[in-house]
Amino acid sequence: MSQDSAQTLINLLMLFALFAGLALWWLTKHGGQRGRIAERARNAVLSQRVDIVRIDEEEEATWRTKLAQRLARIGDRLPLFNVEYRLKLQKQMVRNGYRHRHAVSILLAVKFVVGLICAALSVMLGSHIPVIGQYPAVRGAMMLMDFITGMIVPEYIVQFLGARRRKQMAGCLPDALDLLVICTNAGNSLAVSIRRVADEMLTICPPLADEFSLTADELKLSGDNTRALQALAERIDLPSIHALISTLVQSMKFGTPITQALRTLSRAERVAHIVNLEEKAAKLAPKMVVPMMIFILPAVVVIAAGPAVIQLLGVLSQ
Numbered sequence: 001m002s003q004d005s006a007q008t009l010i011n012l013l014m015l016f017a018l019f020a021g022l023a024l025w026w027l028t029k030h031g032g033q034r035g036r037i038a039e040r041a042r043n044a045v046l047s048q049r050v051d052i053v054r055i056d057e058e059e060e061a062t063w064r065t066k067l068a069q070r071l072a073r074i075g076d077r078l079p080l081f082n083v084e085y086r087l088k089l090q091k092q093m094v095r096n097g098y099r100h101r102h103a104v105s106i107l108l109a110v111k112f113v114v115g116l117i118c119a120a121l122s123v124m125l126g127s128h129i130p131v132i133g134q135y136p137a138v139r140g141a142m143m144l145m146d147f148i149t150g151m152i153v154p155e156y157i158v159q160f161l162g163a164r165r166r167k168q169m170a171g172c173l174p175d176a177l178d179l180l181v182i183c184t185n186a187g188n189s190l191a192v193s194i195r196r197v198a199d200e201m202l203t204i205c206p207p208l209a210d211e212f213s214l215t216a217d218e219l220k221l222s223g224d225n226t227r228a229l230q231a232l233a234e235r236i237d238l239p240s241i242h243a244l245i246s247t248l249v250q251s252m253k254f255g256t257p258i259t260q261a262l263r264t265l266s267r268a269e270r271v272a273h274i275v276n277l278e279e280k281a282a283k284l285a286p287k288m289v290v291p292m293m294i295f296i297l298p299a300v301v302v303i304a305a306g307p308a309v310i311q312l313l314g315v316l317s318q
Contacts, residue, residue: 191220
């Protein structure tokens with residue numbers, strides 16, 4: 001048997017071992033009484049959502065919709081993630097702006113697929129690594145590490161996008177508070193004011209407008225205003241939003257005017273926003289030192305000292 005054939009056989013055995021390990025994990029999750037209890041618990045969590053709705057025959061399904069449906073089916077059937085992890089991930093997805101009922105299942109499927117792809121690439125390309133690539137044990141360890149890394153990376157990407165979304169909402173919150181003060185001062189109720197602010201902020205900050213629109217619907221449909229406002233604070237998870245919700249809840253609880261409380265909070269948020277901008281501007285000069293030294297200073301030195309160096313070389317060459 002040639003060396004290439006042996007390497008291919010070893011790679012196939014590694015992939016088979018990975019799938020066999022996943023299959024054994026699946027059997028331990030489903031087999032026995034504990035496995036059946038875990039299966040029923042997971043199904044109980046998943047049953048809170050309706051099964052994937054089939055698209056009507058009159059509507060044409062796009063490839064993204066079909067892909068999302070397939071990933072959701074895969075994520076619902078994966079036994080590698082327990083109920084506690086799914087509930088924790090669901091809270092994180094809601095905070096990051098993904099409120100779709102299949103968002104958790106799609107993310108779990110993406111994590112699993114990316115992990116398998118990274119493991120397969122590690123097995124196929126690991127033999128080309130100098131020195132250590134010829135050892136099957138090293139390639140097997142790399143396969144497991146790449147599989148775990150591939151399952152972690154999608155979650156970190158979602159968290160990064162969620163952090164950028166919250167940063168955008170924090171930057172537009174002072175403007176939203178000013179609009180909310182104007183609406184409440186005009187005599188509108190809290191639900192109507194939040195709805196109007198959501199409509200006005202739709203083109204400026206769509207994520208904040210989406211959250212306010214959902215809160216306005218909850219305030220209109222449910223009679224518990226405190227619960228709807230606290231749900232807004234849990235979804236956005238920003239200190240300024242928590243301060244806003246605390247102010248509104250206390251105003252409704254003690255009967256104080258909401259307009260005056262919102263005006264005070266809006267003034268404080270505006271001052272904090274200006275201070276934040278001034279802090280960023282003060283940090284700009286030290287951050288520009290290193291790029292200037294690397295990219296601008298050499299060019300200035302060449303332009304300034306270049307003619308003198310050329311003349312000096314001409315004199316020395318004579």
